[in-house]
Amino acid sequence: MKKIVPDPPPAKSLNRPFFTINDDMPTTEALLHAIQLMRGIEDTIDEYCCALSGELGLGMLVNAAHNVQMGRALAEHALNRCSCG
Numbered sequence: 001m002k003k004i005v006p007d008p009p010p011a012k013s014l015n016r017p018f019f020t021i022n023d024d025m026p027t028t029e030a031l032l033h034a035i036q037l038m039r040g041i042e043d044t045i046d047e048y049c050c051a052l053s054g055e056l057g058l059g060m061l062v063n064a065a066h067n068v069q070m071g072r073a074l075a076e077h078a079l080n081r082c083s084c085g
Helices: 011-015 027-051 058-081
Strands: none
Touching: 027 058
């Protein structure tokens, strides 16, 4: 008797990331990408905080926004000091 429905793909294919990072990406370019990603996160959190002004749990979002701002500041500092690229 032959199978009508094929087997599902192996489970390991479910763990693939949605992105890849090239090993040969220069450090300055990687920092610039990280800074842009953090700006997007910061903007998203800021919009959400404004929409939920006064709601419970807002403190956690403000904390997340602060952490992203600090991460971006550190990445910008590293980029400004970086003499590679």
